[in-house]
Amino acid sequence: MAGSARAPGPVSVEGVRVRTVATVTFVVYADGPSGPRIAPADAMRSAGLSGPVEVLLGWTPARHGWLDDPELSGVSVLAGPGVADAVRAGRLVALPVRLGAVPTMLRERPPDLAVVSGVRRGDGFAFGRSIGWADVLATVAGRVVVEVDEGCPDLGGSDIEGNIVAAIEREPSDDAPPTPRPLDDVDRGIGEHVASLLPVDATVQFGLGGVADGIAAAIDRPVRLWSGLLTDTSATLHDRGLLAGPVTASYTWGGAPIERLHAAGLLDLVSATITHDVGRLAAIPRLVTCNGALQVGLDGSIN
Numbered sequence: 001m002a003g004s005a006r007a008p009g010p011v012s013v014e015g016v017r018v019r020t021v022a023t024v025t026f027v028v029y030a031d032g033p034s035g036p037r038i039a040p041a042d043a044m045r046s047a048g049l050s051g052p053v054e055v056l057l058g059w060t061p062a063r064h065g066w067l068d069d070p071e072l073s074g075v076s077v078l079a080g081p082g083v084a085d086a087v088r089a090g091r092l093v094a095l096p097v098r099l100g101a102v103p104t105m106l107r108e109r110p111p112d113l114a115v116v117s118g119v120r121r122g123d124g125f126a127f128g129r130s131i132g133w134a135d136v137l138a139t140v141a142g143r144v145v146v147e148v149d150e151g152c153p154d155l156g157g158s159d160i161e162g163n164i165v166a167a168i169e170r171e172p173s174d175d176a177p178p179t180p181r182p183l184d185d186v187d188r189g190i191g192e193h194v195a196s197l198l199p200v201d202a203t204v205q206f207g208l209g210g211v212a213d214g215i216a217a218a219i220d221r222p223v224r225l226w227s228g229l230l231t232d233t234s235a236t237l238h239d240r241g242l243l244a245g246p247v248t249a250s251y252t253w254g255g256a257p258i259e260r261l262h263a264a265g266l267l268d269l270v271s272a273t274i275t276h277d278v279g280r281l282a283a284i285p286r287l288v289t290c291n292g293a294l295q296v297g298l299d300g301s302i303n
Contacts, residue, residue: 028056031132077097118157202223204223204287205228212291224244
């Protein structure tokens with residue numbers, strides 16, 4: 001799946017049927033709730049490219065219409081509900097990759113085209129609600145297309161660097177934006193139990209899902225947050241006076257509570273190369289990570 005792979009295609013020359021090859025462009029999309037919406041074909045045209053496409057997608061909560069394209073081909077790492085139908089239909093292959101390993105994978109297989117979302121900042125662009133591994137993606141890709149979200153607040157993310165060849169205004173969508181699911185009684189019950197076990201002056205990392213929000217909602221003592229994801233529920237710890245310091249996060253999923261946190265100077269939106277760096281995590285005292293799982297083995301391994 002490295003850039004500029006080649007795919008065979010038949011052609012007739014003076015009545016003789018021969019085989020040629022067509023360049024397959026490797027296109028990688030930045031991920032997260034505020035990830036780009038633009039279809040691969042439109043991103044290709046914006047970048048001055050044409051021909052077959054192979055895509056790589058990350059965590060994709062939103063279900064974009066182009067994911068139903070029968071010609072879609074590629075891989076999804078970290079997956080997400082938006083790509084479920086494409087994976088079931090075989091258009092995308094779900095590849096389990098740790099979030100912290102994605103930047104290394106991109107450096108080893110630089111894409112021909114990166115598609116990222118961002119906001120305007122001065123004469124350039126910056127990441128908006130999330131960064132994830134998009135900063136690495138933009139710097140290693142041959143070309144970068146930025147989908148500009150004029151309605152997105154600037155939460156202080158880093159500038160978008162790399163070979164930016166086009167900036168496209170984000171198209172409005174009739175579909176409601178994806179939102180975290182509401183908490184239920186099970187989430188709240190688990191959350192209360194976990195919150196009761198947190199040590200004094202804990203640093204908490206949250207993953208996806210209602211259980212993580214259930215824990216955040218149940219916290220009743222000051223904590224620090226060093227997390228891949230920050231939701232409105234975890235951001236309201238600031239409103240409740242339960243943050244012991246600034247929040248470090250790589251993705252945000254929400255609205256006003258997160259914007260209030262940023263306005264208070266308490267949000268440090270950074271790359272996943274920071275939030276998921278094993279060395280940094282190991283050095284954080286009293287770190288408690290709260291992540292979801294499908295299976296837990298008898299040996300403690302988690303899927």
